[in-house]
Amino acid sequence: MPDARLDIFATGGFTFFLSDKELRAFADDLDAMSAETGSATTLFLAEAVAAVCDLFGEHDERGGVRVDFIQELDKITRRSFPQALNDAKRMRSFRDEIIRNVAAYNP
Numbered sequence: 001m002p003d004a005r006l007d008i009f010a011t012g013g014f015t016f017f018l019s020d021k022e023l024r025a026f027a028d029d030l031d032a033m034s035a036e037t038g039s040a041t042t043l044f045l046a047e048a049v050a051a052v053c054d055l056f057g058e059h060d061e062r063g064g065v066r067v068d069f070i071q072e073l074d075k076i077t078r079r080s081f082p083q084a085l086n087d088a089k090r091m092r093s094f095r096d097e098i099i100r101n102v103a104a105y106n107p
Contacts, residue, residue: 010085013077014070027053033046
């Protein structure tokens, strides 16, 4: 996955993206890359990022997502994402953890 955003995402997490549009573009690019390459790792990452995009979109009109929740997602990212970058099984676990947290979000 040769994309400079991946390196920054590994250390900055979701807060690296300055807008929901940038995060959505990242998810869309990952999805396109997974379709082009057949990479399950990229697909799992695209699904994780898309889940967070959807959450942001749902809560934009209601004041946004709590900062402490985004920071928690960033901690998960810094802890799990770098090791998962080239390992589909680990990336699936990363995706599942992000999606579990998003599903459990309580504003």
